[in-house]
Amino acid sequence: MKWNVKYFDELLSTNDKALDELCHTCVVAKKQTKGRGRCGRTWVSSEGNLFFSLVLEKPKTDAHLLSFVVALSVVECLKDLNAKLKWPNDILVNGKKVAGILLEAVDDKVIAGVGINTKVVPTGDFLYPVASLNGVYENEDLLHHILERLDENLYVLKEQGFLAIREKYFNFMLGISKQIKVQLPLEEVQGTLLGIALDGAMELKLNDSSIRLIRAGDVFLMNEGIKNE
Numbered sequence: 001m002k003w004n005v006k007y008f009d010e011l012l013s014t015n016d017k018a019l020d021e022l023c024h025t026c027v028v029a030k031k032q033t034k035g036r037g038r039c040g041r042t043w044v045s046s047e048g049n050l051f052f053s054l055v056l057e058k059p060k061t062d063a064h065l066l067s068f069v070v071a072l073s074v075v076e077c078l079k080d081l082n083a084k085l086k087w088p089n090d091i092l093v094n095g096k097k098v099a100g101i102l103l104e105a106v107d108d109k110v111i112a113g114v115g116i117n118t119k120v121v122p123t124g125d126f127l128y129p130v131a132s133l134n135g136v137y138e139n140e141d142l143l144h145h146i147l148e149r150l151d152e153n154l155y156v157l158k159e160q161g162f163l164a165i166r167e168k169y170f171n172f173m174l175g176i177s178k179q180i181k182v183q184l185p186l187e188e189v190q191g192t193l194l195g196i197a198l199d200g201a202m203e204l205k206l207n208d209s210s211i212r213l214i215r216a217g218d219v220f221l222m223n224e225g226i227k228n229e
């Protein structure tokens with residue numbers, strides 16, 4: 001199905017604008033003055049970078065799994081840069097975050113907002129080191145490539161289920177079998193990342209050998225060094 005791509009010079013947040021739109025619309029803004037990130041954080045929206053929101057049909061169950069589909073579609077387009085995924089949907093290049101996804105479900109729609117630091121390294125205090133793609137791609141070309149991959153991956157989800165998406169996601173996932181730290185709202189846990197369950201939860205083997213399923217949290221990779229170009 002063809003995406004209806006709508007361009008705006010300036011918006012508060014593409015996710016808000018997308019709420020007024022029909023499914024299969026993609027709202028793009030050159031400038032965002034109130035970009036939102038996960039967990040109530042601000043998304044520093046430096047001009048020149050890519051900001052867009054996709055209006056997706058809300059599935060009957062497990063709408064949150066769409067964030068894996070979107071993250072996979074983005075990382076597939078950044079293969080040449082050896083981009084990787086940090087659960088659940090951060091995209092990293094050389095260990096630094098270059099893109100993030102904010103999924104918001106409303107009524108019968110799911111809005112998937114994507115921010116990619118295509119050109120500018122945002123400044124500020126961040127939980128995780130950030131980087132940009134140094135202008136390797138034109139925003140417009142990258143957006144269209146992502147929409148193409150997304151159509152393909154939405155089809156895979158529909159026909160084969162999350163199992164097939166998870167297989168593809170694993171090819172890019174960082175931290176498997178490694179020690180990681182997860183910041184949860186009230187505590188920090190540490191353990192070995194085993195994988196992803198079929199409901200999207202991260203499986204963590206704690207140091208007392210018990211298995212904990214994590215459904216939300218900030219993951220920190222401990223032994224995957226950040227490379228400075």
Ligand code: BTN
Nearest residue numbers: 013035036037038100101113115
């Ligand atoms: C994250 O915290 O990693 C998610 C960041 C999502 C940012 C994008 S930019 C386009 C869309 N509009 C927003 O306000 N947020 C998302």
